[in-house]
Amino acid sequence: MAIRPIVRYGDPVLHAPSAPVETIDDSIRALFDDMIATMYAAPGIGLAAPQIGVPLRVIVIDLSVGEDPAQVIRLVNPEFVEREGEQKHEEGCLSIPGYAGSPARPERVTVRGLDPDGQERVYAATELLARAFCHEIDHVDGLVFVDRLSPLKRDLMKRKLRKKAREGWEE
Numbered sequence: 001m002a003i004r005p006i007v008r009y010g011d012p013v014l015h016a017p018s019a020p021v022e023t024i025d026d027s028i029r030a031l032f033d034d035m036i037a038t039m040y041a042a043p044g045i046g047l048a049a050p051q052i053g054v055p056l057r058v059i060v061i062d063l064s065v066g067e068d069p070a071q072v073i074r075l076v077n078p079e080f081v082e083r084e085g086e087q088k089h090e091e092g093c094l095s096i097p098g099y100a101g102s103p104a105r106p107e108r109v110t111v112r113g114l115d116p117d118g119q120e121r122v123y124a125a126t127e128l129l130a131r132a133f134c135h136e137i138d139h140v141d142g143l144v145f146v147d148r149l150s151p152l153k154r155d156l157m158k159r160k161l162r163k164k165a166r167e168g169w170e171e
């Protein structure tokens with residue numbers, strides 16, 4: 001289990017769709033372990049594989065940030081079954097430190113995917129958990145929260161972020 005460097009806005013891996021996982025094997029289970037360790041170290045409540053430079057559709061979420069093992073979600077090839085309603089709350093992103101925005105998200109989602117044993121899992125989520133699913137599934141689709149902001153806010157933030165990406169993110 002290793003804490004991996006988190007890639008930042010501007011790295012191409014964050015801005016292109018990730019590939020579906022074909023086979024869930026020990027390398028995928030090791031990827032989950034690294035992602036969980038990296039998420040807790042950050043600390044954060046969610047992480048997608050492209051955020052550690054791995055272009056695969058793998059996400060982890062833990063709203064308890066390691067306090068409650070029952071809340072850890074590990075999903076391969078996550079997809080929405082349902083999305084309903086709308087909510088807007090401030091979000092940040094481990095790949096965009098120091099920035100936040102409030103994209104429109106569905107109020108309720110149902111998400112389906114496979115767990116590290118290849119078993120199908122279905123999650124019905126609202127509030128923060130719904131937002132976390134949307135945020136992480138966006139990552140495997142090559143989107144970040146900035147892409148979901150209103151055009152004015154999006155363009156302003158993108159200008160600042162492109163400058164950051166050019167000049168380098170301070171640690």
Ligand SMILES: [Zn+2]
Pocket residue numbers: 092093094095135139
């Ligand atoms: Zn993020």
